[in-house]
Amino acid sequence: MSFSVPPTLEAELDELATHYPQKRSASLMFLHAFQEHFGHVPREAVEWTARKLGLQPINVYELVTFYPMFRQQPVGKTHIKVCRTLSCALAGSAELREHFCQKLGLDSHKHTPQTTADGKFTVEFVECLASCGTAPVVMVNDDLLEKVTVTEADRVLASGKK
Amino acid sequence: MPEQFKMILKHADSAGYTPDMACYLRHGGYESLKKALATPARTLPDGKTQSPQEVVRDEVLKSGLRGRGGAGFSAGLKWSFVDRRSGKPIYLICNADESEPGTFKDRQIIYKDPHQLVEGMIISCWANDVKLAYIYIRGEMPNGAKLLNQALKDARANGFLGKNILGTGYDLEIYVHRGAGAYICGEETGLIESLEGKRAYPRIKPPYFPAVLGLYMCPTIVNNVETLCHVRHIVAMGSGEYAKLGTPNNTGTRIVSLSGDVQKPGYFEIEVGKVTIGQLIFDANFGGGLKPGRTLKAIIPGGSSSKVLKAGEVFKLNRKGADGQMTKVDVPLLDLPYDFDSLQGAGTMSGSGAIIVMDDTRSMVDSLANLSAFYAHESCGQCTPCREGALWLAKGLHRLEHGEGRKEDADYLTHIAQNIQGRTICAFGEAASWPVLSFVKKFRDEFEARGAADEAARASGAGPTPERKLAASPQP
Numbered sequence: 009m010s011f012s013v014p015p016t017l018e019a020e021l022d023e024l025a026t027h028y029p030q031k032r033s034a035s036l037m038f039l040h041a042f043q044e045h046f047g048h049v050p051r052e053a054v055e056w057t058a059r060k061l062g063l064q065p066i067n068v069y070e071l072v073t074f075y076p077m078f079r080q081q082p083v084g085k086t087h088i089k090v091c092r093t094l095s096c097a098l099a100g101s102a103e104l105r106e107h108f109c110q111k112l113g114l115d116s117h118k119h120t121p122q123t124t125a126d127g128k129f130t131v132e133f134v135e136c137l138a139s140c141g142t143a144p145v146v147m148v149n150d151d152l153l154e155k156v157t158v159t160e161a162d163r164v165l166a167s168g169k170k
Numbered sequence: 171m172p173e174q175f176k177m178i179l180k181h182a183d184s185a186g187y188t189p190d191m192a193c194y195l196r197h198g199g200y201e202s203l204k205k206a207l208a209t210p211a212r213t214l215p216d217g218k219t220q221s222p223q224e225v226v227r228d229e230v231l232k233s234g235l236r237g238r239g240g241a242g243f244s245a246g247l248k249w250s251f252v253d254r255r256s257g258k259p260i261y262l263i264c265n266a267d268e269s270e271p272g273t274f275k276d277r278q279i280i281y282k283d284p285h286q287l288v289e290g291m292i293i294s295c296w297a298n299d300v301k302l303a304y305i306y307i308r309g310e311m312p313n314g315a316k317l318l319n320q321a322l323k324d325a326r327a328n329g330f331l332g333k334n335i336l337g338t339g340y341d342l343e344i345y346v347h348r349g350a351g352a353y354i355c356g357e358e359t360g361l362i363e364s365l366e367g368k369r370a371y372p373r374i375k376p377p378y379f380p381a382v383l384g385l386y387m388c389p390t391i392v393n394n395v396e397t398l399c400h401v402r403h404i405v406a407m408g409s410g411e412y413a414k415l416g417t418p419n420n421t422g423t424r425i426v427s428l429s430g431d432v433q434k435p436g437y438f439e440i441e442v443g444k445v446t447i448g449q450l451i452f453d454a455n456f457g458g459g460l461k462p463g464r465t466l467k468a469i470i471p472g473g474s475s476s477k478v479l480k481a482g483e484v485f486k487l488n489r490k491g492a493d494g495q496m497t498k499v500d501v502p503l504l505d506l507p508y509d510f511d512s513l514q515g516a517g518t519m520s521g522s523g524a525i526i527v528m529d530d531t532r533s534m535v536d537s538l539a540n541l542s543a544f545y546a547h548e549s550c551g552q553c554t555p556c557r558e559g560a561l562w563l564a565k566g567l568h569r570l571e572h573g574e575g576r577k578e579d580a581d582y583l584t585h586i587a588q589n590i591q592g593r594t595i596c597a598f599g600e601a602a603s604w605p606v607l608s609f610v611k612k613f614r615d616e617f618e619a620r621g622a623a624d625e626a627a628r629a630s631g632a633g634p635t636p637e638r639k640l641a642a643s644p645q646p
């Protein structure tokens with residue numbers, strides 16, 4: 009895939025850069041915008057961001073590796089993030105993740121995000137999503153699902169298979 | 171029976187209330203901003219005059235408002251530390267990282283009543299001569315960021331934000347900045363680094379107190395979402411009326427996040443100190459009690475970093491008698507008023523206002539293992555004691571969790587935790603150590619029994635004991 013930044017995206021980025029008295033501040037927001045556009049942060053986006061903001065590529069690359077939300081590889085179309093932390097764990101989130109993995113033929117013993125071979129799903133354990141009162145919670149792409157039951161988990165899988 | 175006292179969440183959950191400008195205006199929105207901007211200067215008894223901004227800052231100080239983000243520090247005092255003579259711009263940052271496990275209160279404000287936060291921020295910015303401010307929202311709230319952006323856009327369109335606000339000549343811009351999944355961005359100096367486009371490595375204090383050397387090395391105020399919302403109400407009702415809410419030195423209301431083993435987990439806004447921990451857990455107006463047949467084992471009272479409290483504990487607290495004398499009285503856990511000072515008196519903290527309840531079916535070893543895995547994952551890695559220690563704690567607990575424990579693990583864990591706390595750049599070191607120190611101290615039997623059982627199993631050649639589960643399965 010050849011890398012290019014479409015004019016609308018570039019306009020959005022230019023506008024974001026105006027929010028800060030020092031350009032470097034915009035780098036996180038640039039990476040978010042790229043990840044939304046490409047589904048992940050390609051190497052070229054890191055270099056492009058560095059050029060645009062007058063930084064060394066390492067200044068941007070080190071953000072991609074530090075912040076857990078940024079990814080350098082594509083993920084599944086349906087990205088399932090199961091909360092791992094205590095309140096959700098008390099409500100069965102480990103078993104819920106296990107259920108997702110089992111249904112999708114993924115290895116639940118691996119701790120890193122798992123993606124199905126057909127590229128449809130990624131299942132990941134994440135830390136507290138600030139919705140502990142409705143545990144267990146799961147984020148499916150940008151949406152938060154609360155008090156997730158096995159039935160609801162199966163619904164997520166069914167709609168992602170389509 | 172005590173009830174909720176809804177001030178911040180007065181409208182958020184009422185039927186038909188929506189997060190848009192029109193709805194907010196129908197409910198008296200931005201009236202406090204107008205009132206603040208119209209504050210007259212005043213002359214004090216000693217002949218000194220206070221500018222309108224100083225008057226509002228003074229009101230916030232007198233209200234007794236304490237930060238709702240974690241440390242419970244006086245908001246007015248924090249504002250008074252701001253270096254106003256440096257000639258540098260002053261920045262304000264709203265901490266909307268909401269990353270302390272157990273906490274889900276700022277989310278309610280952001281998603282249901284974003285304009286309340288925006289109004290509180292504009293007033294706070296005006297009172298502190300701030301021209302540029304940011305809302306740092308955690309990355310996992312993408313829709314919250316959209317709602318806030320829309321709210322800011324509408325505030326601009328209505329003349330509440332931008333150039334020449336409501337014709338007063340005051341200019342202010344507020345932008346939303348998104349984090350990307352790192353807990354340490356909640357720590358204010360880590361947050362500032364992150365906002366500067368760097369890894370969220372907290373800065374050492376001194377010298378980097380945000381009030382003097384904050385964002386771009388300029389004076390900076392960092393306040394929690396809920397704290398900033400309170401400013402709006404202090405302006406509306408006046409500091410005197412506000413300070414009547416709650417209890418002395420613990421004024422106002424507070425949103426408590428209640429999760430874990432209760433019948434009705436959820437968020438409850440209370441007058442600070444007017445409701446006890448027992449009432450929060452057991453009353454029908456709040457948590458509604460434990461699940462049938464269960465008994466209370468432990469509670470984490472102020473977010474995952476606070477020291478655990480054990481069912482049946484009794485604390486010695488200072489109480490002011492009718493004669494004004496301070497005496498020590500015995501207060502059982504369930505009778506502890508939920509406020510900053512009582513929790514501190516009990517050797518822990520009310521932190522972010524998040525209570526996690528654990529009943530008798532839960533293993534303290536496995537619960538702690540869960541939390542320690544969180545801290546091992548989230549250490550930013552700058553300080554060796556924290557980076558290595560948090561990992562060792564997690565590994566030691568992982569062993570205990572998976573049937574490979576040793577009798578001496580209780581001492582081992584305590585030893586490591588003691589060597590992290592107090593030796594690090596930021597308070598994350600304490601956040602990672604305190605749960606370990608308190609769990610092991612208060613539930614030592616459980617840790618030792620687990621280690622002994624594992625050793626016995628190994629000695630008898632039975633191999634590691636099978637994996638234990640922290641929870642029952644999720645609902646079908």
Ligand SMILES: Cc1cc2nc3c(=O)[nH]c(=O)nc-3n(C[C@H](O)[C@H](O)[C@H](O)COP(=O)(O)O)c2cc1C
Nearest residue numbers: 237238239240265268269356357358393394397597
């Ligand atoms: C490890 C760590 C994590 C924190 N996370 C948060 C957070 O998610 N939200 C928050 O408002 N404050 C958090 N704080 C507290 C902030 O550093 C800061 O004290 C607070 O935002 C100040 O606001 P307040 O005075 O209005 O409470 C955290 C502190 C530490 C040490």
Ligand code: SF4
Nearest residue numbers: 550552553556594596
């Ligand atoms: S205590 Fe931990 S989180 Fe804080 S600066 Fe040191 S390594 Fe980073």
Ligand code: FES
Nearest residue numbers: 091096137139140
């Ligand atoms: S523990 Fe899962 S949302 Fe907080």
